Amino acid sequence: MTGNTLAEKLIGSHTAKGSVTAGEVVIVRVDYTFSHDAAGPLLIQQLAQLKGTPDKNHTIFFIDHGVPSPTKELANDQATVRNYASVNGLILSDTGNGICHQVIAEDYASPGDLLVGTDSHSCTCGGLCAFGTGMGATDIAIAMKLRKTWLRVPESIKINVEGRLPRGVFAKDLILKTLSILGTDGATYESLEFDGPAIDELEVYGRLTLTNMAVEAGAKTALVKSDNRTKTYLKEFDREERWREIHADDDASYQSEIVINASELQPQIAFPGSPSNVKSISEARDVKVNEVYIGSCTNTRIEDMRIVAGIFKNREKAKGLKLIVTPSSRKLYIKLMQEGILETLIQAGAAVTPPGCGVCYGAVGGIPADNEVIFSTSNRNFTGRTGNPKAQTYLGSPATAAATAITGKITDPREYV
Amino acid sequence: MSGRAWKFGDNISTDEITPGRYMGLRSNITELAKHTLEDARKEFPSSVRAGDFVVASKNFGMGSSREHAPIVIKTCGVTAVLAVSFARIFYRNAINIGLPAIACDTTMINEGDELELNLSEGEVQNLTRRIKIHFPPMSREMQVILSEGGLIAYVEKHGDLIFS
Numbered sequence: 001m002t003g004n005t006l007a008e009k010l011i012g013s014h015t016a017k018g019s020v021t022a023g024e025v026v027i028v029r030v031d032y033t034f035s036h037d038a039a040g041p042l043l044i045q046q047l048a049q050l051k052g053t054p055d056k057n058h059t060i061f062f063i064d065h066g067v068p069s070p071t072k073e074l075a076n077d078q079a080t081v082r083n084y085a086s087v088n089g090l091i092l093s094d095t096g097n098g099i100c101h102q103v104i105a106e107d108y109a110s111p112g113d114l115l116v117g118t119d120s121h122s123c124t125c126g127g128l129c130a131f132g133t134g135m136g137a138t139d140i141a142i143a144m145k146l147r148k149t150w151l152r153v154p155e156s157i158k159i160n161v162e163g164r165l166p167r168g169v170f171a172k173d174l175i176l177k178t179l180s181i182l183g184t185d186g187a188t189y190e191s192l193e194f195d196g197p198a199i200d201e202l203e204v205y206g207r208l209t210l211t212n213m214a215v216e217a218g219a220k221t222a223l224v225k226s227d228n229r230t231k232t233y234l235k236e237f238d239r240e241e242r243w244r245e246i247h248a249d250d251d252a253s254y255q256s257e258i259v260i261n262a263s264e265l266q267p268q269i270a271f272p273g274s275p276s277n278v279k280s281i282s283e284a285r286d287v288k289v290n291e292v293y294i295g296s297c298t299n300t301r302i303e304d305m306r307i308v309a310g311i312f313k314n315r316e317k318a319k320g321l322k323l324i325v326t327p328s329s330r331k332l333y334i335k336l337m338q339e340g341i342l343e344t345l346i347q348a349g350a351a352v353t354p355p356g357c358g359v360c361y362g363a364v365g366g367i368p369a370d371n372e373v374i375f376s377t378s379n380r381n382f383t384g385r386t387g388n389p390k391a392q393t394y395l396g397s398p399a400t401a402a403a404t405a406i407t408g409k410i411t412d413p414r415e416y417v
Numbered sequence: 418m419s420g421r422a423w424k425f426g427d428n429i430s431t432d433e434i435t436p437g438r439y440m441g442l443r444s445n446i447t448e449l450a451k452h453t454l455e456d457a458r459k460e461f462p463s464s465v466r467a468g469d470f471v472v473a474s475k476n477f478g479m480g481s482s483r484e485h486a487p488i489v490i491k492t493c494g495v496t497a498v499l500a501v502s503f504a505r506i507f508y509r510n511a512i513n514i515g516l517p518a519i520a521c522d523t524t525m526i527n528e529g530d531e532l533e534l535n536l537s538e539g540e541v542q543n544l545t546r547r548i549k550i551h552f553p554p555m556s557r558e559m560q561v562i563l564s565e566g567g568l569i570a571y572v573e574k575h576g577d578l579i580f581s
Contacts, residue, residue, distance in 0.1 A: 025558055027578055038437075041444050042484060046569055066440055073441035080444075120482040120506055136484030136510035138568050142578070150558065150578050184428050185476040189505050218479065218504055274428065362437035382430040382480060384456040387438045 003249025005156040006223040007191035010131035010246075014114045022155045022253070031113040031130075033144045035137070036062040036100050037074070038361070039118035040081040043137040043144075052145025054090055059144055060108065061085040062093045062100040066363040067356040069095075074363070098329025098355040101125070101297040104132075105208055106331055110234070110242035111226035116143050120215045121297050121379065127208035128233060129226035129246050134215065154191040154220045155255040157182075161198035163263030168414035170307075171206030172299060172377070172397035174198070174260065175213045176268035180278035181258055188218030190255065193248060198262035199224060204233035205303040212298045213379050216275040237331075267413060270395035272381055284410045287394065289375045291368055292317070292405040293386075294350075294398055295326030296360040296378035302335050304377070304398040309341040311402035311416045317349035318408030324366040325350045326358035348405070362387030375404045419533040419544055420468030420496050422526050425457055429473055430480040431507065433457040435489050443485055450492035467494030470532050472523050474500065478507025487511040487518070497534050499523050499541060512559050515567040521552035536563075 004012065005022070012019040014028040033054065035043050040061055047054070061081050069075035078095070085092040093103050100117065101124035109115055109125035109132065116122065120134040133151070135143075143149040159178055165171075178192075192214045199207070207224045214222030226246040234243050267281040294300060294308060305327075317323040325345050327333040333355055336342040345352060351366070358365035360378035367387035368374050374386055374393045381393035396404075399413035406416070433456045435449060442449040454461040454471075471477075471490060477500035478486060487510050490498060497517035501524075511518035517536060526532065530545040541550040554560065565571040572578065 025556070038440055038443070039483065049569055050572060065437075071441045073444070077441070077444055118482055118484075120480060122482075134482040134506055136482050136506060136513060138484060138513040139509065142568060142572050145572070146578060148578060152556075184479055185502065185504070188476070188502070215480075218476065220505060361440070362432075363440045367438070380430075380432070380480060382432040384436045384438070385430075385432045387436075389436070389456045 002253045003251040005191065005252045005254065006129065006193050006225065006246065006248045007131065007154050007156050007221060009248070010112060010114060011153050013112065020153045022153050024153045025150060026153060027148055027150050028114060029148050030116050030143055032058050032060060032108055032115045033140055034060040034062060034100060034104070034117040035140055036064055036119060037078045037081050038065040039137045041077045043118060043141045044080060044084045046138055046141035047144060050141060050145050052141065054088065054144040055147055056089045058147065060091040060093060062103065063095050064099050065357045065361050067095045068354060070364045096330060096354045099297045099357055101212065102328035102332070106237050106329060110239065111230055111244050111246050116140060116149055121212055123214050123219065123221045124208055124212040124297055126211035126221055126223040128204050128230050129223060131221055131223065133221045152189065154189055156191045156193045157187055158254045158257040159192055159194045160257055160259045161194065161196040161262050162259060163261045164198055164201060165262045165265065168399060168417045169265050169267055170397045170399060171202060171209040173265055173268040174262060175210045176270055176278045176395065177260060177265060179213065179216055179276040182217035182276065184216065184274055184276050185218040187214065190219055192219050192222040194222065194224050203229055203303060205301040208301065209298055213275065216379060267397060267400050269410065270381055272392040272394060273383065275380055275395060281400065281412050284394065285412065287410040288373065289321065289404055289409060290372040291322040291324065291366060291374045292401050293324050293359050293366060293374055293376040293378065294401050295328065295358045297328060298379040299377040299398045300328040300332065302332060305336060305341050307417065308398045308402045309344045311399060311413065312344050312348040315348060315406050317405045321405060321408050322366065323348065323350045323405045324353060324359065326353045326365055327355045329355050359386050375401055375410060377401050418468050419531050420466070420470050422470050422472045422528060422530045422532055423458070423461060423465065424526070424528040425471065425473040427475040428479055429457055429477050431478055431483050431486040432480055434478065434486040435483060446488060446492055449485060450489040453489040453493050462493065465493045465495065468496055469494065471495050471498045472526050473498070474523060475502050477503050479504040482506045484510045484514065487514050487516045491516040512562050513568040515563065517563070519552050521550055525550060
């Protein structure tokens with residue numbers, strides 16, 4: 001009998017029989033279920049039909065996708081979510097508290113947990129070794145009622161990252177490189193497991209960026225082991241007691257293994273249309289940009305923002321360019337103030353919007369004009385994603401975004417860090 | 418009942434099926450459905466007829482988990498989505514709400530071909546080109562969910578998730 005991958009370990013520990021193998025269909029207990037203002041109103045109708053009452057301590061509703069409400073229709077949807085959470089005594093993370101995946105990584109998910117939510121980026125918490133996966137409203141309504149769900153245990157693809165990320169190259173560049181190898185469906189139904197010397201060196205902040213975008217290759221989830229860096233991260237959020245070490249077994253069975261040498265990596269850029277349409281920065285240089293967006297559940301963690309602030313220090317954004325920064329959570333926003341980063345950003349010419357999904361979801365916060373080009377630190381650049389199908393979106397790291405904001409065209413951050 | 422094929426390419430995202438900019442219409446599905454797939458084919462929502470088929474290549478429904486994506490397609494009266502492959506969450510959502518999502522060879526279907534679906538036989542008939550396209554049966558769990566009229570109806574009836 002072979003050993004277990006991280007996905008097999010985490011799913012197995014949530015089944016009645018205690019262990020599973022890739023390919024099995026199993027029913028699992030869930031530690032947290034969550035939804036938000038974009039799916040919540042539909043899910044609440046379904047819960048009523050099911051006569052389901054979610055568990056008070058394990059169900060979270062977020063109001064994050066269209067905040068602050070730009071229209072009366074969204075305000076009404078958000079009121080539906082707010083009232084439902086309040087009447088049923090559920091955990092509510094309201095307007096301004098932050099993006100669901102960021103708040104979950106700060107306050108809820110712990111190594112070994114299993115979470116499901118009505119959002120495709122629910123795999124983000126894999127960066128701290130919690131199994132997360134996104135589903136639709138129906139599945140989550142049922143998971144809220146029963147505190148369990150069904151899933152097929154995924155096969156795993158090991159992404160072995162050797163070497164060390166060079167100066168000016170970050171986790172975002174690494175995941176974009178991974179997506180360029182896998183394509184938009186190269187990991188459909190599967191789990192990505194990141195490991196290797198470069199991952200050992202990466203703080204949980206960067207690991208969360210990797211796992212966040214696994215779904216852009218079709219993956220069900222993505223996981224990184226829980227080690228001392230995970231412990232350090234949990235300590236920062238006063239949750240050290242939730243730490244435990246988790247590793248895949250040495251003899252675990254992987255469907256395939258991809259080796260990437262981090263030391264040779266350059267800043268990567270996803271060209272408009274698809275997050276896997278990736279080229280090295282040298283091929284994107286000098287593309288003129290109208291708007292730079294620093295935000296989303298992919299980046300905008302404190303580590304990212306320190307790097308961004310370092311680049312903006314005593315510099316200003318290019319004339320005629322819109323620079324929009326959307327902190328990913330209230331906790332992060334406070335840290336930005338305490339560390340003086342907020343002042344640096346505003347001095348540089350940034351419009352700082354309240355925490356939430358912002359323009360990444362195309363409902364609020366800096367929707368571009370026709371034919372404009374956005375450079376974004378977010379996860380998706382599909383047609384219409386940012387609210388205007390006539391605009392184009394490039395994706396890259398926060399450092400590349402900051403350097404680009406200064407010059408007004410896509411710029412190699414290694415000139416600035 | 419037969420219907421016409423609307424052909425799409427690879428990697429149709431849920432942002433193209435039902436864009437986030439219409440998030441404010443999600444509590445009004447009839448209005449939301451008037452924008453179905455408009456970023457991929459502008460004329461789709463105004464010209465689609467009940468019984469028509471959405472036919473695509475690889476990885477249909479990639480991206481977000483919004484269940485509104487299969488819901489608006491179903492609301493347009495589409496019989497089924499046929500694609501070479503589907504993104505995981507879209508596939509699960511479609512079956513959960515009772516919209517057949519059929520993974521099959523779509524290369525022998527052209528725009529406008531008249532199609533007929535026989536789900537239990539595992540067969541799509543291309544009436545225009547007189548071709549029968551066979552597809553493998555869905556997983557047992559998916560067959561159970563679809564036969565009960567979706568997952569909500571299933572759980573209402575059985576009170577639990579038991580597929581045996």
